Amino acid sequence: QWGAFMPGVPDLTEFPHKKFGRIVSSLWRNPSPDLLTYAYGGGLPALREALAQHLALTRSIDCDPEQIIITEGSHQAIDLTTRILGEAGETAWVEDPGYWGARTILQANGLHTVHLPVDEEGMRVPDAVGTPPRFIFVTPSHQYPLGPVMSLTRRRQLLAVARQCGSWIIEDDYDSEFRFSGRPIASLLGLEPDAPVIYMGTFSKTLYPGLRVGYLVLPKPLTAAFQAAHAELYREGHLMTHAALATFIAEGHYAAHIRRMRMLYGRRRAMLVNLIERRLGPEWLHRDASMAGLHLVLTMPPDMDDLRVVEVARGKGVLTRALSRYYVNPEGRRPGLLLGYACVPEHDIARKFEVLLESLAEVARKPAAA
């Protein structure tokens, strides 16, 4: 689950464990009993306050700490949202290709998923809506996995459809902290007052996935119901972790770590792009992707079997994911590889890329499995 070129994973060796450890140790020196009990009201107030300030500065999100619910990552956040606001049999629009995790949870909660294609402006909103969707799940800041940023026109169109249909947009803002060029992109939530948007963020990409901390930013009228359901459904805890994170953010370590990682990942991305352009050609880079995130998409000739490339590369110690697996509708499906660059040290990128080239060549020579 970690190493060249695993997509979506930060460099775990760079996590400032000494700073975080110092904060954790000082909390454990004299633990407040309040922090050792169940969580209440959507997570520790200090963490929700620190996050509200952080989101105001970085994502133009104007919210009260009470509108934030701390979750055990995005999966729990999607589960909670669909259980509270959805009914089995209702419809949810998702991106195709899209994030398998969201699709799985929506379907597990009985929702009927409709898979909408993605172009250079993000999810394509259909001309004829059909059954009004209860949920619209999108990754507008950096479409997962292809990478385009949703255009302003598309954002307005999506908000208009959601208002008209009484839908909730679930905005998955999973890695927008890492943009390597251009201005930061404002969230959908911040675009219009009273937008029917439930915003979702995570520490999995900025710190480490095993931390299992994410958050929701909710419209005010929904907060009480979410707080109660969150406590009753999942019996939350981890307040010591919340307290440590709150201090980590409030003392500026979180913003500093993100800044440092942005520089590092930007350099690694540039190295990988350069290798692809030189060794394969610019046509192998997915053209709609923005300069952001922890992975890029390597496109392939349409008749190439990306699943086999993944298998062959794995046998040689290089991890990737096949783009074709992220599609549901066979019509739009195309082969490619998701290449994560964040967790590959610079000195290793060229060597690991050679292994990938060998794997591509091997599959090109022997197209079908014997």
Ligand SMILES: Cc1ncc(COP(=O)(O)O)c(C=O)c1O
């Ligand atoms: C599109 C997308 N959203 C969210 C997440 C984060 O999920 P979690 O917060 O549950 O770790 C991921 C992680 O892979 C992702 O790819």
